[in-house]
Amino acid sequence: MRRDEAEAYYEVAVLCAGSTSHADWKAAGSNAVLGGIAAADAICGAVLGQHHVGEDHAQARRLLDTACSPDRQPGNQLTRLTDEKTNFQYSSARVTREQTSRLVLALERLIAAMRQKTDPSR
Structure with missing residues (x-):
């Protein structure tokens, strides 16, 4: 289920990232963050039989690093996404197309x- 959600968030993020609207860029980035969390949950669930529950994104990163060991790149991508969660989901500040593109690429x-x-x- 989390895999399907990650894929859906990704599709919406890509669609909104192509817009010329700041609001759409913010929606794209927000969906990228949510998609990254769902993707991490899917990986951990498939590999470890569990996923992180809670707001501690550092703990989620550690669990993802365990699931993907020795490859730390998925964890790096998750951190890149969750570090921007507040900016894209809660802040009233405008975001740029470049910021949004970086998040969509991480996702x-x-x-x-x-x-x-x-x-x-496999």
Whole structure:
């Protein structure tokens, strides 16, 4: 279920990132953050049989690092996303297309790792 949610958040993030609207860029970034959390949950669930529950994104990162060891890149992508959570989801500040693009790229990389780790044919 979390894998499907991650994929849906990614699709919406890509769609909104292509807009010329600051509000859409913020929605894209917000969806990228949520998609990254869902992708991390999917990876951890598939590999470890559990995922992090709670607001401590550092703990979620540690669990993801365990699931993906020795590859730390998925964890780096998750951190890149969660570090921007407040800015994209709660702040009234405008965001730039470049900021949004960086988040969508981080999600894209995390989605690629998720697809690899959760592919039932592996």
